[in-house]
Amino acid sequence: MRLLRKPVRQFHDLAIRGATGLLDLVVPPRCASCGAWLAHPLCAVCRERLEPDGEDAAIPHLEACVAAVAYTGDAVDWLHRFKYPPPGLAGLDGVPTSVVRDLVADAAHLAPEPLPDRVVPVPLHRLRLRARGFNPAAVLARQVARETGAILLPLALVRTRDTPTQTGLDRRARRLNVAGAFQAASHTPGTVWLVDDVVTTGATLSECARVLRRRGAHRVVAICVARTSRRLDYAPRR
Ligand SMILES: [Zn+2]
Structure with a gap:
């Protein structure tokens, strides 16, 4: 068993739940997918229904790349809801964020030793960040830093070129x-x-x-929520 700070995470989640609504005192948490009681954010059955990541191709400059689940089925829906919250009050729904934060924590548990010294999100270009309002990868990196006790460096990488979407490119x-x-x-x-x-x-x-290694990183491991399968020929939009 890896020495991740599970109790800290559970305490944190409880604190978040407490802050998001005293209603929890009277209304027990329910699974965000099927509505089963006393499960948050997903019950064991709905979590099981997410297909595990089955790819393990080597990626240059990376020691390893782990993902919690395959990018298919409900995982696509959760990630979409997390990355593109609707405007207004509906966008404050924290459930998709809870689901993907739990998934990225699962990915962290799958990563090879040792635990990280530093956690860095893949950055968005500043124009995209301004349009979006937040960087989804930074939200996930914060969770991974919490899990591991590592230093979070949200601005360690900067995207200097606003690259066109990768969708449709080989x-x-x-x-x-x-x-x-x-x-x-x-x-x-x-x-x-x-x-x-x-x-x-x-x-x-x-x-x-590659850039991180040139700036002193000894080993770089990628931690992701989901991975597209080569069986499924599509990619998410940024
Ligand atoms: Zn469920």
């Missing part, structure tokens, strides 16, 4: 698309865990890892 075109698109804003020694929501060919993660 492996080689993706690599060229992100070449030189990132810079490291700080020195990042030790073991670094690089966090993103969905991994497809790994071109973005590979380019980020």
